[in-house]
Amino acid sequence: MKPSSGSIEVCGHDTQAEPIEARKQIGFLTGSTKLYDRLTPLEVVKFYADVYGVDRITFERRVDELFTTLDMNDFAKKRIGKLSTGMTQKVSIARTMIHDPAVVVFDEPTNGLDVITSRTIIDMIRRCRDEGKTVIFSTHIMGEVNLLSDDLAIIHRGKLCFNGTYAAFKEDSQSESLEQEFIRHLEEAA
Amino acid sequence: MIWTLLKKEFLDIARDRRTLIMSLGIPMLVFPVMMIVMDKVTASTKKTASEKILNVALVTHGGAEEFRRMLLKEGVLLTKKGSIKVQEDISLEEGRRLIEADSLDALVYFDPEFDRLLSARLPGRVSVYFKKTTDVGRVESGRIVDLLEDYESRLYDRRIAELGLDPVTTLQPVEINKFNLASEKEQFASVVGRILPYMFIVFAIMGVMHPATDLAAGEKERGTLETLFTTPATRLQILFAKFVVVVTSGLMSALVTMGSLYIGLQFMGRKTGQIDKAIGSILEPTTIIAVIALLIPVTIFFAAVALAISVYAKSFKEAQSLLAPLMMVVILPLAISLMPGFALTTKTALIPIMNVSLSIRAIIAGTAQPFHLVLVYGSLTGLALMGLFLCSKMFNRESAVFRS
Numbered sequence: 001m002k003p004s005s006g007s008i009e010v011c012g013h014d015t016q017a018e019p020i021e022a023r024k025q026i027g028f029l030t031g032s033t034k035l036y037d038r039l040t041p042l043e044v045v046k047f048y049a050d051v052y053g054v055d056r057i058t059f060e061r062r063v064d065e066l067f068t069t070l071d072m073n074d075f076a077k078k079r080i081g082k083l084s085t086g087m088t089q090k091v092s093i094a095r096t097m098i099h100d101p102a103v104v105v106f107d108e109p110t111n112g113l114d115v116i117t118s119r120t121i122i123d124m125i126r127r128c129r130d131e132g133k134t135v136i137f138s139t140h141i142m143g144e145v146n147l148l149s150d151d152l153a154i155i156h157r158g159k160l161c162f163n164g165t166y167a168a169f170k171e172d173s174q175s176e177s178l179e180q181e182f183i184r185h186l187e188e189a190a
Numbered sequence: 191m192i193w194t195l196l197k198k199e200f201l202d203i204a205r206d207r208r209t210l211i212m213s214l215g216i217p218m219l220v221f222p223v224m225m226i227v228m229d230k231v232t233a234s235t236k237k238t239a240s241e242k243i244l245n246v247a248l249v250t251h252g253g254a255e256e257f258r259r260m261l262l263k264e265g266v267l268l269t270k271k272g273s274i275k276v277q278e279d280i281s282l283e284e285g286r287r288l289i290e291a292d293s294l295d296a297l298v299y300f301d302p303e304f305d306r307l308l309s310a311r312l313p314g315r316v317s318v319y320f321k322k323t324t325d326v327g328r329v330e331s332g333r334i335v336d337l338l339e340d341y342e343s344r345l346y347d348r349r350i351a352e353l354g355l356d357p358v359t360t361l362q363p364v365e366i367n368k369f370n371l372a373s374e375k376e377q378f379a380s381v382v383g384r385i386l387p388y389m390f391i392v393f394a395i396m397g398v399m400h401p402a403t404d405l406a407a408g409e410k411e412r413g414t415l416e417t418l419f420t421t422p423a424t425r426l427q428i429l430f431a432k433f434v435v436v437v438t439s440g441l442m443s444a445l446v447t448m449g450s451l452y453i454g455l456q457f458m459g460r461k462t463g464q465i466d467k468a469i470g471s472i473l474e475p476t477t478i479i480a481v482i483a484l485l486i487p488v489t490i491f492f493a494a495v496a497l498a499i500s501v502y503a504k505s506f507k508e509a510q511s512l513l514a515p516l517m518m519v520v521i522l523p524l525a526i527s528l529m530p531g532f533a534l535t536t537k538t539a540l541i542p543i544m545n546v547s548l549s550i551r552a553i554i555a556g557t558a559q560p561f562h563l564v565l566v567y568g569s570l571t572g573l574a575l576m577g578l579f580l581c582s583k584m585f586n587r588e589s590a591v592f593r594s
Contacts, residue, residue, distance in 0.1 A: 079205075
């Protein structure tokens, strides 16, 4: 895709000039980045580790960490096609994180998941933030915003309605709850 | 990177049951099953037709006594081909009605003037009525006609002898001796060599179509291609890995077909004992290598075209329906190459697919000329490269890959 204007730099690499270098630094997960049903979680994560050029020793350490944190060891060798939505999402997260990217993009990672799985994933993302990674996180769940945000942007129908720190957003708040404040911003922009 | 991608593609496709059945299972079974079934069916049809007791009506008007005796008593042919039950008190009209109603197998009707015409050295007229709708019917009516022809040749010999001539030499002013100097290999090639290339090519396409559909359109539909595009793997690397898997599958399929043919021929050979030499000639290492060498570029071409179409398709189903006409496009030149009179020439060597079929036939027969093979190889390689170029163009076009 060619940008209509502007540019993006990831760890000093321009996404247009050095797309491969830029992509190496990114872990990208959306609802449409699916996994191979006919492979097992371990095979999929190994494959992506190889694609990103992770060496064997690092891979083994990372896989152990990720699978334990995400509680995935029970189904590591089952075919992905046979796993539940929550399990599959954990595998997706593991494959996004296997190469220890500096920037992670999570598009509604807890969509349709049960409370416990969501919690595990949110904890994981919070740890990414604490490790100093750049986390771009999109969600419709205000609770998650409260738990994770440093900076906040509200996009409605392709238009930026708010862009600032989460602290500033809360400080300027004129409503009782986050939801109401969110809707107020949308209405203001419209 | 390529190796990683290849490993993943192979693992993924090897776990797809449909691909395994289409690319390996069917080619493996096709020849043995075909030969066994054909053998059993022909044997059993022949048996039912020649063993069945035929109900035959005979109307002679008191003449043709010799034939009547042949049919009733002599039974030379009858013992060989099963028995015949003869019915004589019947009219022509009734007999015809019974045949139409399937309660009579045949009616032999001698003209009332038969004996008179015969003694005047004119042809006596006889009519045979039967119902020929199936192969069984053909064998049945054949038994009666054989008997009549046998009768005719007896009368014929007698007439010539009555003229004081020798029936064997008089009517053969020229003795034609035919010597077929074609080697067994060539004779075999003209028969089997027509159908074999057809089979190899068709199975190479079959082996290509399924993985091509699954690895491009299937991956798009399942959303796994998008994930792969977020990684440092380039489009060209991803495509290359898919391409190698698809080509391998096509070639495997053709190879398995060859193996299956060998097993099938072993089965047939044991029964007839004649094909052994022919099997030997087709399974000579040089023949096999030459055939595989021809199948490689043509499979590359199929793989490239199939992948390009599959990349363009929005879904697995759309890819399948778009690929079906490809099969027709391929079968047409193949079918033409099966027609008599087509051989490998400078001209036909340049017609894609047809040239493969004709070359394989020529190689099996041992009549292939190096110059023609170079032409075939050159044109196929060109075609394969064109297909590849088209395919990579398609894969690099965002609008084609993400059409949905």
